[in-house]
Amino acid sequence: xxxxxxxHCGPRAQSEFIYERTVxxxxxxxAPSQEAMTKLFTRTNPRGVDDEIWRHTYGCRAWMxxxxxxxxxxxxxxxxxxxxxxP
Amino acid sequence: MINFSFDGKAYTAQTGDTLAAAxxxxxxxxVGRSFKYHRPxxxxxxxxxxxxxxxxxxxxxxxxxNTRATDVFVYEGLVARSQNRWPNLNFDLGxxxxxxxxxxxxxxxxxxxxxxxxxxxxxxxxxxxxxxxGNAPTQADPDRFSHRAAFCDVLVVGAGPAGLQAxxxxxxxxxxxxxxxQDNILGASLIRDPQELDAAWIETTAARIRAAGGRxxxxxxxxxxxxNDLVTLTQxxxxxxxxxxxxxxxxxxxxxAGQVILASGSIERPMAFAHNDRPGVMLSQALRSxxxxxxxxxxxRLVIATNNDDAYKTAQALKDAGAQIVAIxxxxxxxAGANSGHRVYNDAVPxxxxxxxxxxxxxxxxxxxxxxxxxxxxLAVSGGFTPVVHLHMQAGGTLDWNEDAQxxxxxxxxxxxxxxxxxxxxxxxxxxxxxxxxxxxxxxxQNDVTLADVDLAWAEGYRSVEHLKRYTTLxxxxxxGKLSNMAALGRLAEKQGVAIPExxxxxxxxxxxxxxMGLIAGAGAKDAGAHVRRLALYDLHAAKNPIWQPLGYWxxxxxxxxxxxxxxxxxxxxxxxxxxxxGMTDVSTLAKFEVSGPDAAAFLEIICATTVSKLAVGRGxxxxxxxxxxxxxxxGTVWRLDENRYLLTSSTGGADRMATHISYVRxxxxxxxxxSAVNVQEHYAGLAVAGPQAKAVLAAxxxxxxxxxxxxxxxxxxxxxxxxxxxxxxGERAFEIYITASDAATVWAACETQVNALNGALYGxxxxxxxxxxxxxxxxxxxxxxxxxxxxxxxxxxLNKAGGYIGASGLSRPALSEPGRRQLVGxxxxxxxxxxxxxxxxxxxxxxxxxxxxxxxxxxxGGSVALGQLVDGFSRHGEILIASSPTRxxxxxxxxxxxxxxxxxxxxxxx
Numbered sequence: 001x002x003x004x005x006x007x008h009c010g011p012r013a014q015s016e017f018i019y020e021r022t023v024x025x026x027x028x029x030x031a032p033s034q035e036a037m038t039k040l041f042t043r044t045n046p047r048g049v050d051d052e053i054w055r056h057t058y059g060c061r062a063w064m065x066x067x068x069x070x071x072x073x074x075x076x077x078x079x080x081x082x083x084x085x086x087p
Numbered sequence: 088m089i090n091f092s093f094d095g096k097a098y099t100a101q102t103g104d105t106l107a108a109a110x111x112x113x114x115x116x117x118v119g120r121s122f123k124y125h126r127p128x129x130x131x132x133x134x135x136x137x138x139x140x141x142x143x144x145x146x147x148x149x150x151x152x153n154t155r156a157t158d159v160f161v162y163e164g165l166v167a168r169s170q171n172r173w174p175n176l177n178f179d180l181g182x183x184x185x186x187x188x189x190x191x192x193x194x195x196x197x198x199x200x201x202x203x204x205x206x207x208x209x210x211x212x213x214x215x216x217x218x219x220x221g222n223a224p225t226q227a228d229p230d231r232f233s234h235r236a237a238f239c240d241v242l243v244v245g246a247g248p249a250g251l252q253a254x255x256x257x258x259x260x261x262x263x264x265x266x267x268x269q270d271n272i273l274g275a276s277l278i279r280d281p282q283e284l285d286a287a288w289i290e291t292t293a294a295r296i297r298a299a300g301g302r303x304x305x306x307x308x309x310x311x312x313x314x315n316d317l318v319t320l321t322q323x324x325x326x327x328x329x330x331x332x333x334x335x336x337x338x339x340x341x342x343x344a345g346q347v348i349l350a351s352g353s354i355e356r357p358m359a360f361a362h363n364d365r366p367g368v369m370l371s372q373a374l375r376s377x378x379x380x381x382x383x384x385x386x387x388r389l390v391i392a393t394n395n396d397d398a399y400k401t402a403q404a405l406k407d408a409g410a411q412i413v414a415i416x417x418x419x420x421x422x423a424g425a426n427s428g429h430r431v432y433n434d435a436v437p438x439x440x441x442x443x444x445x446x447x448x449x450x451x452x453x454x455x456x457x458x459x460x461x462x463x464x465x466l467a468v469s470g471g472f473t474p475v476v477h478l479h480m481q482a483g484g485t486l487d488w489n490e491d492a493q494x495x496x497x498x499x500x501x502x503x504x505x506x507x508x509x510x511x512x513x514x515x516x517x518x519x520x521x522x523x524x525x526x527x528x529x530x531x532x533q534n535d536v537t538l539a540d541v542d543l544a545w546a547e548g549y550r551s552v553e554h555l556k557r558y559t560t561l562x563x564x565x566x567x568g569k570l571s572n573m574a575a576l577g578r579l580a581e582k583q584g585v586a587i588p589e590x591x592x593x594x595x596x597x598x599x600x601x602x603x604m605g606l607i608a609g610a611g612a613k614d615a616g617a618h619v620r621r622l623a624l625y626d627l628h629a630a631k632n633p634i635w636q637p638l639g640y641w642x643x644x645x646x647x648x649x650x651x652x653x654x655x656x657x658x659x660x661x662x663x664x665x666x667x668x669x670g671m672t673d674v675s676t677l678a679k680f681e682v683s684g685p686d687a688a689a690f691l692e693i694i695c696a697t698t699v700s701k702l703a704v705g706r707g708x709x710x711x712x713x714x715x716x717x718x719x720x721x722x723g724t725v726w727r728l729d730e731n732r733y734l735l736t737s738s739t740g741g742a743d744r745m746a747t748h749i750s751y752v753r754x755x756x757x758x759x760x761x762x763s764a765v766n767v768q769e770h771y772a773g774l775a776v777a778g779p780q781a782k783a784v785l786a787a788x789x790x791x792x793x794x795x796x797x798x799x800x801x802x803x804x805x806x807x808x809x810x811x812x813x814x815x816x817x818g819e820r821a822f823e824i825y826i827t828a829s830d831a832a833t834v835w836a837a838c839e840t841q842v843n844a845l846n847g848a849l850y851g852x853x854x855x856x857x858x859x860x861x862x863x864x865x866x867x868x869x870x871x872x873x874x875x876x877x878x879x880x881x882x883x884x885x886l887n888k889a890g891g892y893i894g895a896s897g898l899s900r901p902a903l904s905e906p907g908r909r910q911l912v913g914x915x916x917x918x919x920x921x922x923x924x925x926x927x928x929x930x931x932x933x934x935x936x937x938x939x940x941x942x943x944x945x946x947x948x949g950g951s952v953a954l955g956q957l958v959d960g961f962s963r964h965g966e967i968l969i970a971s972s973p974t975r976x977x978x979x980x981x982x983x984x985x986x987x988x989x990x991x992x993x994x995x996x997x998x
Contacts, residue, residue: 003315
């Protein structure tokens with residue numbers, strides 16, 4: 001079980017979090033049909049570092065983007081998203 | 088003196104005995120039968136690596152099968168039974184398999200799969216009967232299993248000399264220390280070899296660790312090493328089959344450690360020679376443990392076979408205890424231990440043993456090229472030492488090859504873990520090669536794999552160690568190859584003509600020793616697997632003794648039977664009350680979201696596939712939501728309560744999913760919108776009043792004319808502020824009343840008084856189903872089944888033409904509007920009752936063209952009607968089909984119709 005550095009709560013056990021999807025599979029609201037389907041059904045699935053959307057469901061309930069190595073589980077970054085995180 | 092029983096016979100044990108020690112103390116050599124050939128087996132080790140002595144301990148729900156006799160401490164009244172034998176351990180018919188062993192080679196199962204199916208059907212019966220271990224208990228486990236989380240700076244695994252010293256150093260340096268030991272006493276190798284550091288040292292060290300704040304857990308196994316230095320510990324608070332003192336049988340710890348020190352020691356290796364699995368053949372260190380720790384000498388005439396110095400300590404221990412050392416067979420060519428006072432043969436490698444079912448009688452060995460034979464009833468073997476690197480490897484570590492010890496030792500790790508003691512520096516040994524005939528030279532004792540099986544797999548082309556493992560089942564038993572893997576690897580490397588490290592290794596996976604399923608489930612077992620959410624008005628309903636129905640995490644009244652009414656009778660009475668008069672029901676569980684802010688309408692038009700912004704204040708409308716691929720996934724209503732404030736409802740079962748969806752859209756896709764979307768599902772309780780008299784009920788409650796259909800007003804009932812939504816699911820004039828949950832009882836009571844005054848009734852989910860099916864309204868999970876587009880459900884005219892909602896681009900895929908899709912239809916029975924879940928076929932034997940998603944009947948007139956999904960159903964109204972349910976043996980002839988059977992113009996609720 002990984003330890004995930006929640007940007008709001010600090011390091012917490014993975015069991016408090018739920019994985020949503022990879023960042024590259026997010027379908028933008030204005031995506032044309034072809035692009036939307038590619039996002040939904042074609043995965044890059046890299047053997048290495050990837051950006052993933054997680055939610056601290058059993059904690060602060062905030063969403064975040066986690067940068068994780070998919071082989072070693074090494075987490076190299078975690079940043080908050082949402083209205084409060086807008087520049 | 089402790090009383091216990093084995094296979095129904097009473098025996099006594101000494102305090103501190105393991106079951107294995109107690110059995111040996113009572114002269115019991117034969118303890119189990121092997122997995123495949125049913126060969127008689129005894130006790131081989133004194134630890135968790137035991138492959139042979141597997142027994143079932145305990146009775147009823149507490150029975151624990153496949154328990155290693157070496158890993159259970161005897162308690163008063165312990166009941167143990169041997170396994171995999173019939174009719175009994177001494178006379179086992181299954182042993183006939185041993186005669187058939189030439190027919191059961193490696194890969195036997197795979198080979199039968201390639202034969203004709205008939206052959207497999209024949210074998211399967213016998214294989215299932217013959218192969219196997221203990222039986223799983225059929226009763227529920229009466230004990231509790233608990234989970235606990237802990238943190239520490241240093242976690243020390245293993246309380247041998249290295250572990251104790253490391254724990255002491257860390258604790259006295261002010262670190263938070265947890266030390267775990269799988270045995271019930273500390274010391275590990277010091278227990279059998281107390282020469283240098285004795286029991287007093289162990290006691291003092293443990294006391295100093297505790298005094299410095301360290302925590303010592305005995306009978307606790309570090310069973311798994313996970314990410315970020317998380318180690319799971321399994322702690323036995325009672326022995327297998329024992330009634331726990333405080334109800335808790337075992338505890339699962341999640342320990343997040345700053346640093347982990349593995350002092351897990353090593354496991355002695357057996358040697359491969361013919362009939363090396365006979366009771367009476369033991370590992371050398373194990374024998375020393377039985378003599379020194381338990382005072383048990385399981386034989387009179389001992390032969391030792393070794394390739395290292397350690398076994399000479401066993402000779403000394405046995406000599407001290409008074410046993411006769413017949414010979415020491417040392418594989419090393421040069422004399423070693425020449426001055427030990429024993430008869431030592433050099434360049435000596437065991438060949439075979441002879442004996443009876445439950446004992447050893449003699450053995451032979453190749454000594455300097457010549458075969459020699461000795462009479463003996465006990466053979467101690469030491470084939471070297473395998474460091475316990477399981478946790479190191481689970482942590483993502485790598486291994487180095489130690490040529491002197493012929494063993495893999497921990498190298499680097501990407502986690503904060505170090506290995507010390509015997510696990511890091513195993514004793515040097517002499518590299519020896521088996522010289523016996525490969526048949527009956529067992530290497531995996533638990534799965535009955537011999538050298539011959541490895542040779543056969545090699546001959547059949549299995550080159551990789553991973554293939555070898557799966558083909559022969561080597562290392563796949565409950566001991567996970569603790570004794571066998573190195574022997575197999577040695578043989579494979581020999582065949583390949585490479586060094587052992589080049590032959591490769593299989594993966595070390597948790598758990599280190601078997602873990603009971605109950606421990607993993609913990610308090611989440613049984614009913615606690617899913618939490619129960621209670622209605623705000625639960626007590627009010629319960630007082631009426633309804634039939635309950637689970638709905639997601641909720642329980643809702645299914646109907647309220649009067650007297651001796653059946654469910655069907657009660658539900659029909661309730662539904663008739665709604666059609667003829669008035670009824671009321673609890674709708675609190677519907678998903679509800681309050682969406683407010685200047686961009687609330689824009690946000691809702693992203694979530695919902697219908698228009699929202701055109702709603703006037705005080706008005707509402709039906710809506711539905713799409714997945715990104717264009718499929719409908721939920722529906723509900725949206726109401727404009729105020730200029731910038733909306734209430735969105737959706738299905739009960741999809742409530743959590745919808746909450747997550749809304750949060751994702753708001754937080755990830757639309758962080759720039761000025762909107763707040765709050766889940767108010769449990770903030771508001773809700774009740775619905777439906778029927779021709781509903782308007783009268785509402786007028787009496789709020790003292791004014793109730794809102795017209797699809798309108799909403801705030802009101803006050805019995806002094807409680809409420810929100811009234813005029814919406815109909817039943818097909819009658821209906822109102823939903825939402826109340827702050829804590830005030831709901833007052834409003835419910837006022838409403839019930841009015842309903843009763845008009846001879847109305849309470850109705851539950853069953854009546855609601857009847858009403859909505861007759862009306863042709865959808866239910867999420869029924870008609871909305873994750874495959875239907877808005878067009879398939881005849882909702883496409885309501886789609887927001889401007890697009891911009893989630894699923895708009897997915898919905899534009901051409902395949903979603905091609906002919907041949909299943910579409911929503913109504914079905915009327917011509918003969919028979921339509922079975923729910925049945926398939927729709929044009930004639931007997933034809934392929935299904937659709938199915939029935941919900942079936943009920945006309946509430947007033949009678950007659951079976953249903954909703955279904957039929958290929959190109961919109962253009963097939965009037966067609967006759969068969970609704971057939973072969974699994975229930977029911978069928979009905981049906982006519983395809985429009986999907987509403989009641990008031991299709993909506994005149995009953997419109998103004």
